[in-house]
Amino acid sequence: MARVFVTRTYPAEVLDALSAHEVVLRDKTTPASRDTLIAALRDHDAILPTLGDMFPADLLKAAGPIRARLLANFGVGYNHIDVAAARAHGLAVTNTPGVLTDATADLALTLILATARRAGEGERLVRAGNWQGWHPTELLGMQVTGRTVGIIGMGRIGEAIARRCHFGFGMEVVFYNRSAKSPDVPARQLDSIEAVARAADIVVVAVPGGAETHHLVGAGTLAAMGPHAILVNIARGDVVDEAALIAALEAGQIAGAGLDVYEHEPAVPEALRRMENVTLLPHLGSATLETRVAMGLKAVENILALFDGKPLVSPV
Numbered sequence: 322m323a324r325v326f327v328t329r330t331y332p333a334e335v336l337d338a339l340s341a342h343e344v345v346l347r348d349k350t351t352p353a354s355r356d357t358l359i360a361a362l363r364d365h366d367a368i369l370p371t372l373g374d375m376f377p378a379d380l381l382k383a384a385g386p387i388r389a390r391l392l393a394n395f396g397v398g399y400n401h402i403d404v405a406a407a408r409a410h411g412l413a414v415t416n417t418p419g420v421l422t423d424a425t426a427d428l429a430l431t432l433i434l435a436t437a438r439r440a441g442e443g444e445r446l447v448r449a450g451n452w453q454g455w456h457p458t459e460l461l462g463m464q465v466t467g468r469t470v471g472i473i474g475m476g477r478i479g480e481a482i483a484r485r486c487h488f489g490f491g492m493e494v495v496f497y498n499r500s501a502k503s504p505d506v507p508a509r510q511l512d513s514i515e516a517v518a519r520a521a522d523i524v525v526v527a528v529p530g531g532a533e534t535h536h537l538v539g540a541g542t543l544a545a546m547g548p549h550a551i552l553v554n555i556a557r558g559d560v561v562d563e564a565a566l567i568a569a570l571e572a573g574q575i576a577g578a579g580l581d582v583y584e585h586e587p588a589v590p591e592a593l594r595r596m597e598n599v600t601l602l603p604h605l606g607s608a609t610l611e612t613r614v615a616m617g618l619k620a621v622e623n624i625l626a627l628f629d630g631k632p633l634v635s636p637v
């Protein structure tokens with residue numbers, strides 16, 4: 322019987338799928354500490370970690386000798402794991418691509434619509450008991466149908482967002498991607514992020530996180546967007562320079578923002594929380610029950626493949 326360390330609370334189906342093995346469950350909603358992860362690496366054959374459970378190179382080094390052979394990450398993004406260092410310590414890393422694409426793309430559209438149509442402001446008005454009744458110029462927003470959306474990062478999730486924007490809202494799609502891409506939606510690839518920012522009414526960030534994309538969207542991109550444009554981020558918080566975003570919003574350089582992710586989660590700057598033209602969600606991209614179950618089962622599939630001596634299903 323192999324031993325698996327599971328760092329968080331998961332839907333029951335996920336743990337049921339591991340029932341043939343010994344599961345050590347840290348039944349918590351918060352990230353595991355450094356000491357907990359070091360002990361887990363020493364005493365288990367596989368670990369099922371997720372966002373916030375940090376595996377930097379120095380932790381992996383301090384843990385040695387490591388018994389674990391796999392970090393089966395729950396999530397498609399794995400910027401909290403130093404993959405090269407993990408490999409150097411004999412640990413494979415897997416993620417959960419594909420199964421969360423639709424849920425995350427749906428959430429991007431939630432942010433586009435909520436921000437453009439000022440849904441948060443309207444909801445707060447009604448909830449506070451301050452609505453005085455309908456009038457012709459109340460809370461006028463930006464019409465989404467027919468606008469241009471600019472997608473930064475045309476991977477699986479970017480393409481799913483493009484499909485929704487094109488087929489659902491008749492939007493023109495432009496995008497930036499570091500390599501040439503032909504998505505299955507009419508879309509124009511532009512050669513820089515600034516060009517996308519200039520062309521689009523709504524810019525959506527959908528690149529992976531990590532050192533390569535840190536502050537990819539900064540003051541220059543925001544300045545290129547224009548005072549009627551909206552920025553949406555469903556990727557990782559630090560892909561956008563948060564201080565530059567706050568400055569651009571405060572200066573009226575852009576019209577608003579829809580954010581699911583932040584540079585220092587769960588901290589959300591007070592300046593953003595004060596702004597009515599910003600929609601703020603608590604990293605809900607993949608947060609549907611069916612998606613979280615599918616993510617968990619994908620992580621478990623990788624763990625079981627390791628124990629059965631089969632090829633990993635989704636190595637990174």
Ligand code: 8YV
Pocket residue numbers: 371372395396397398399421425556604605606607608
């Ligand atoms: C997850 C995500 O909810 O999968 C990812 O990379 O950002 C979200 O869908 C969370 O980050 C767990 O990994």
